[in-house]
Amino acid sequence: MLRHFGVKRTYAHNLKVAVLLSLTAGFVNAAGFLGFSALTTNVTGHAALFAEGIARQDWAMARLIAMWMMLFLAGAFTSSLIVTKIGHNERFSFAIPIIIEIVILLFCVVSASMKDFGFSSNFFAGSLLFAMGMQNALVSVISGSVVRTTHLTGTFTDLGIELAQLRTDNYNSQEDLLSRIKLRVSIILFFMLGALSGAYLYTCISFHSFLIPVLILCFILLYDVFRLNIKRYYSNVRYNRKDKHSRIADNIEP
Numbered sequence: 001m002l003r004h005f006g007v008k009r010t011y012a013h014n015l016k017v018a019v020l021l022s023l024t025a026g027f028v029n030a031a032g033f034l035g036f037s038a039l040t041t042n043v044t045g046h047a048a049l050f051a052e053g054i055a056r057q058d059w060a061m062a063r064l065i066a067m068w069m070m071l072f073l074a075g076a077f078t079s080s081l082i083v084t085k086i087g088h089n090e091r092f093s094f095a096i097p098i099i100i101e102i103v104i105l106l107f108c109v110v111s112a113s114m115k116d117f118g119f120s121s122n123f124f125a126g127s128l129l130f131a132m133g134m135q136n137a138l139v140s141v142i143s144g145s146v147v148r149t150t151h152l153t154g155t156f157t158d159l160g161i162e163l164a165q166l167r168t169d170n171y172n173s174q175e176d177l178l179s180r181i182k183l184r185v186s187i188i189l190f191f192m193l194g195a196l197s198g199a200y201l202y203t204c205i206s207f208h209s210f211l212i213p214v215l216i217l218c219f220i221l222l223y224d225v226f227r228l229n230i231k232r233y234y235s236n237v238r239y240n241r242k243d244k245h246s247r248i249a250d251n252i253e254p
Helices: 011-036 044-055 059-086 095-113 121-142 153-164 171-252
Strands: none
Touching: 011 095, 011 121, 011 171, 044 059, 059 095, 059 121, 095 121, 095 171, 153 171
């Protein structure tokens, strides 16, 4: 799902990662907003708040919003740097950014669930922005900028453009266009599903709701490992069976 790059990457790989990570981002966005009173998966709204802080000469607010935007940028930079340094062709170069994101979410679960956790809500919001920056850059790098999962502005724009292009007479182009539309719709639907789930579960179990995206990320992290091992196991089984049948056939020949 994540370990394929470039020409080895298929539409199915992009669709799987889009569904699961859009679900994660939507969940974190809604639960993070309810828990920390801040949008934690994108910086679009923060740009307006930053401008408002400057216009009102509220320098403390402006500094905070600027720090949040820089943390999202730092997350994207860190994730891209890790993947680049390890190498696109390494089997599990994606693992480190995913593990860091899991650690940040678990930190929010443990620390924010305590009555006196010693950190402000702004600190947790910044941590989640860093994690979402990492996720967005990771998905963008491995998919060749085809998939982005932490916000919907660009996705809605691309969907509108592609819907307007459906009248093409070229059948092959139309088939490719329909695949892209399906991908955009999947991102939107699962982001919204994640947001609804995050809002509902936060009202029920508070900060423990962040364990849900942790479980999704753990599944993503282990999917390729177990899938590869299972494929190798069945390949070995088939090889052994063919080898056994070949030996039997050789023994019964006159």
